[in-house]
Amino acid sequence: MDIKSAKYKTSKITNENGSIELTFGDDTTCQVPLTVGNRHYQAILEWAKIDGNAIEAAD
Amino acid sequence: MTKAAELAKMGEVLTNGQIGGRRNIVINGAMQVAQRGTSFDYVTTDAYSLDRFNIDVTGGDNSAGRLTASQAAITDLPGFANALKFDCTTADTSIAAGEALILSQRFEGQDVQQLKKGTSSAEKFTVSFYVKGTAKTYALEVLDIDTTNNRSIAQTFGVTTSWNRVVLTFDGDTTGVLDDDANRSLDLNFFLHAGATYTGGTLDTAWGAMTNANRAVGIGSFYSSTDNEFFITGLQMEVGSQATPFEHRSFGEELQLCRRYLQYFDAHSNYDRFAIGTATTTDDCNFLFKFNPYMRDVPTLVHGTLSEIVVLDNDNSAEAIGSLSIDTNTDGPQGCNVEASDITSDVMTAGDATQMSAANTANAFISFDSEL
Numbered sequence: 001m002d003i004k005s006a007k008y009k010t011s012k013i014t015n016e017n018g019s020i021e022l023t024f025g026d027d028t029t030c031q032v033p034l035t036v037g038n039r040h041y042q043a044i045l046e047w048a049k050i051d052g053n054a055i056e057a058a059d
Numbered sequence: 060m061t062k063a064a065e066l067a068k069m070g071e072v073l074t075n076g077q078i079g080g081r082r083n084i085v086i087n088g089a090m091q092v093a094q095r096g097t098s099f100d101y102v103t104t105d106a107y108s109l110d111r112f113n114i115d116v117t118g119g120d121n122s123a124g125r126l127t128a129s130q131a132a133i134t135d136l137p138g139f140a141n142a143l144k145f146d147c148t149t150a151d152t153s154i155a156a157g158e159a160l161i162l163s164q165r166f167e168g169q170d171v172q173q174l175k176k177g178t179s180s181a182e183k184f185t186v187s188f189y190v191k192g193t194a195k196t197y198a199l200e201v202l203d204i205d206t207t208n209n210r211s212i213a214q215t216f217g218v219t220t221s222w223n224r225v226v227l228t229f230d231g232d233t234t235g236v237l238d239d240d241a242n243r244s245l246d247l248n249f250f251l252h253a254g255a256t257y258t259g260g261t262l263d264t265a266w267g268a269m270t271n272a273n274r275a276v277g278i279g280s281f282y283s284s285t286d287n288e289f290f291i292t293g294l295q296m297e298v299g300s301q302a303t304p305f306e307h308r309s310f311g312e313e314l315q316l317c318r319r320y321l322q323y324f325d326a327h328s329n330y331d332r333f334a335i336g337t338a339t340t341t342d343d344c345n346f347l348f349k350f351n352p353y354m355r356d357v358p359t360l361v362h363g364t365l366s367e368i369v370v371l372d373n374d375n376s377a378e379a380i381g382s383l384s385i386d387t388n389t390d391g392p393q394g395c396n397v398e399a400s401d402i403t404s405d406v407m408t409a410g411d412a413t414q415m416s417a418a419n420t421a422n423a424f425i426s427f428d429s430e431l
Contacts, residue, residue: 002117012343016388038358
């Protein structure tokens with residue numbers, strides 16, 4: 001998975017991190033749940049293990 | 060009727076596929092369902108194409124080769140109307156070690172328990188499919204994801220310019236039990252291009268610990284020329300050492316199986332409605348999407364161009380949306396609350412009923428992806 005960046009988004013219902021906005025290398029985006037069975041979330045966690053990569057905090 | 064005649068009749072019935080339904084473990088094997096669209100360009104990432112079929116062009120080194128994958132209408136293979144077609148659009152004859160092009164279908168562990176993998180009674184299984192295209196040799200690998208460091212087995216097969224049914228029977232694997240859950244456990248991987256990382260050893264024709272160098276030994280390269288094409292349909296995986304006739308399922312049934320992994324809401328006309336929701340503030344709305352059937356797990360929200368999706372407020376004006384998101388705290392495989400934020404309405408107040416709609420375009424879509 002060609003990940004460019006990942007950033008938490010805050011839920012307006014719970015005011016907690018509710019998802020991650022994932023941006024791919026071609027600048028398309030998707031909204032990823034914080035669920036271990038989700039393939040995009042698994043890929044983000046693997047990507048974040050690489051030096052220099054980190055999931056940005058929510059605004 | 061004599062016993063011998065009875066047995067002969069039974070054999071004929073079995074050969075004709077007249078009994079023994081639900082043999083095919085593969086979903087969308089006849090390439091009928093294409094919720095995401097019918098043509099896809101691949102550059103440097105892995106992505107799904109026709110439903111349930113993943114195309115991975117990321118072996119570690121990105122190839123300069125490019126392809127278009129599409130759902131092709133076919134008329135030269137009786138019984139099949141569609142195939143998945145690969146067309147090489149940019150050639151790559153300088154193959155770096157880590158390059159790979161892999162077409163896959165991935166299975167949940169709970170859907171392959173009948174293979175009895177990891178037990179002393181592990182079953183042989185047979186994979187069959189119809190292929191044609193530029194004459195090449197490719198490889199089919201079966202990959203166990205659950206066992207630590209993975210286990211694999213592979214066989215090569217030939218493609219010719221005419222349709223040919225390939226039948227590959229694999230031994231059962233007495234090592235490595237597959238988890239009985241909804242996660243990815245087993246992959247069918249078609250290697251169509253690979254560098255030395257995947258071809259430098261000896262092909263793993265018996266089950267064993269996965270070694271990258273042994274996964275795709277002896278294959279040709281789909282990227283060798285822009286003249287290259289590859290067509291595949293009628294993909295079937297079944298328990299046993301015999302290939303039975305392809306198990307055709309109705310389009311509606313196949314679509315419902317695919318919707319466990321992808322639910323795709325696309326506009327059929329301008330201002331087509333997607334969902335009814337409620338304003339939670341003067342700027343934000345929640346829209347509930349209930350899934351039928353339940354999805355495999357909490358899905359990823361994928362949408363088209365945001366400017367092509369609007370909220371219709373209580374004066375029925377189409378208002379722009381600043382962002383869409385989902386909420387893990389409230390969502391599940393049964394449904395998602397999609398939050399539309401920073402809406403530019405002048406009249407909306409908390410509690411208003413609203414609608415999410417396509418803008419003045421039929422290109423809009425919103426989808427939920429729970430693929431493996």
